[in-house]
Amino acid sequence: MATPVYSGATRTPQRGRPRDASRDEALRRAALEVMAEVGYRALTMDAVAARARAGKATIYRRWESKLDLVIDTCAQLASQNLAQPDTGSLEGDLRESLRSFAAFLSGPIGKAAQALVGELPHEPELAVAFRETFLIAQREVLRQVLDRAHGRGELREGAPRSMAVELAGAALTYRLMLTGEPLDEAFVERVVEQVLLPLVAKGQ
Amino acid sequence: MATPVYSGATRTPQRGRPRDASRDEALRRAALEVMAEVGYRALTMDAVAARARAGKATIYRRWESKLDLVIDTCAQLASQNLAQPDTGSLEGDLRESLRSFAAFLSGPIGKAAQALVGELPHEPELAVAFRETFLIAQREVLRQVLDRAHGRGELREGAPRSMAVELAGAALTYRLMLTGEPLDEAFVERVVEQVLLPLVAKGQ
Amino acid sequence: MATPVYSGATRTPQRGRPRDASRDEALRRAALEVMAEVGYRALTMDAVAARARAGKATIYRRWESKLDLVIDTCAQLASQNLAQPDTGSLEGDLRESLRSFAAFLSGPIGKAAQALVGELPHEPELAVAFRETFLIAQREVLRQVLDRAHGRGELREGAPRSMAVELAGAALTYRLMLTGEPLDEAFVERVVEQVLLPLVAKGQ
Amino acid sequence: MATPVYSGATRTPQRGRPRDASRDEALRRAALEVMAEVGYRALTMDAVAARARAGKATIYRRWESKLDLVIDTCAQLASQNLAQPDTGSLEGDLRESLRSFAAFLSGPIGKAAQALVGELPHEPELAVAFRETFLIAQREVLRQVLDRAHGRGELREGAPRSMAVELAGAALTYRLMLTGEPLDEAFVERVVEQVLLPLVAKGQ
DNA sequence: ACATAACCGAGACGGTACGTCGCGTCTTCTA
């Protein structure tokens, strides 16, 4: 649902004029711009269509709804942005992965994510896509960081790895979405120094 | 803005028919009911008015918008729900205050709070009211818990009290709003045992 | 219905503060002013109340509705304006009575009358009052003019008196309300010379 | 203004979906039905839209207001209803044309016309359309009747033709709109016998 | 080459909710 399907996978031989893939990008770009300017609530399909100089049907041919368009737009951008760090030390990896996630959240994608939060309880499909896009990828990165540190013997016995992973995501998104306080390097530093390392690193 | 002001405190003698305070309550009740049933997005002023057997003008006389109505409705309820625990021990107080906050968030008010998150960046006044209602009160409770524990000598030297307070709020709201995982006693227990006590309590 | 009753005729001994008769006049004046400015359709009770510096209840205590207020306002003015002419000759009397009626219609009362025409089919009570005020009085005047002329032997045998009376009213109101052409002395003159005298006067 | 213009006569190639002409008709029909049932005052755009199973925007795309819709609806019907009689005699033609006009006025169109009278002074464009639709066409018919009679030598020297034409319209509309008396054949007969023929026909 | 079929921009369409305004009533304070 969240991805425009026009590959022809299920479509028989491919008759008629094929979809113009460049319209996808133009529409996603327009959607992101509009959302950044006025937020999700005030984003209208007419506005997106006008911005992309497209007809509304061209949008609905690709996405089922405003929600679908937005989540797909975010997912597209999200999938290119989270790199697996490997500095060799737990502390370095934590710092790097949190910094990376913070940067990711601080851009327009973070704004979009925030805009979608209110819809999650009423849109199960969106919730799935949202978590896949914004939570699981980040969690996976951090879990591997901890697993590798475990392999290197840097973790304390019985360190609450799952909780640490969850806390890291929680701390960053809480600032971003709820408190409005800055998601800067200093904060990342404090989370690493005062929370993550004390909870999981050996000899703290 | 978020509170219907018509007390006349500063207003001269009081001209015309005064606003009927019972309409406030009926409207807030209706708003909460409708929101619980269909969510914030699908809540319409017409529905609230109909449910409360009120004219729409009666709503708009008191609140400027749907958002304003909802935030005020929540604030009203919020202000009566967070008690300061005092069990005599850090662990007991933490457990009690988190449990209380979790319960608070698990009800309709939590749903409303989630619904409002997406509006915060575009509605500064709402953001202020939101933080006052949903964040600061809880923070204050927890801070006092830690301060009292500090007075009793239960805290470690240099314990990151601010961070602990923030983490507690973050962990709970993250679950509630983003991951969708249950905000149950077991989770509260884990946060206390695996995070808060290790970070601040002496001799952990 | 169309006349404000506050004489106490039916009201027992008269308890409490009596109605302020000066408010009647102020309200009628306000109503006439507003109607002259914006027409009947756009006349609002709030506007009349504001203009007269009165509360709306003060209006509704006297008149049942906007229509009632307007028709009474007109009736009040109408009753003072149609004089019975007596020049001694049929031609003089006709000229005088038509001139008088034309002047009556050309003022604000005529505008009000026009404004009410559209309501007549749906407001039987209004229709009765309207005809009494605007039609019958004028008819009566003209009929007496013709009867006196008959007495003086100025009428032709079998002159269509009723039709003549009706035609006079029709010709004037048609111009006023439908064609928008001027209701001036020249027109009155033509009606008398070309229509009424030829139809009823002896030896034409 | 009173006619929905979207022919594209001057418009370049024709962009977008064209207006559906069948909606025009459905809306006009609905407007006429509603007006016949509840009158002009109580006619609401919502009711018309609902009756025609149309959105309100579809109405407002074509007509600027209720007034505009109504006058256009009438004009549409009016233009098909007045036939030029030709019985060969003045009396026959007069009787026929008045009968025809009386019938025209007695239907829903007459009701609509009456409803519009009150708006004329405040709506110049409406006034123009109104006169074109309801007055001039009828006048033209009658004038030609008189002209043909003149050609046949049936008119008196110096007969007040203009006045006769005006009187005929005045007599009929006066009954219809003001007095509420029936606009029946007997009345038409009296107007012809007692007024028009005596005024203009030779040898009366 | 040329019909076929899906594409595209544009915008009309049926609907639903919006926030405002006017009606006629009701409720306070003041005289």
Added chain:
DNA sequence: TAGAAGACGCGACGTACCGTCTCGGTTATGT
């Protein structure tokens, strides 16, 4: 009790956006 002020329930207003549809016109493919 009247009077000014203005809140109240109701319902229509005209607008905006939704998601669908129908135009004229374009662009690949399959015959």
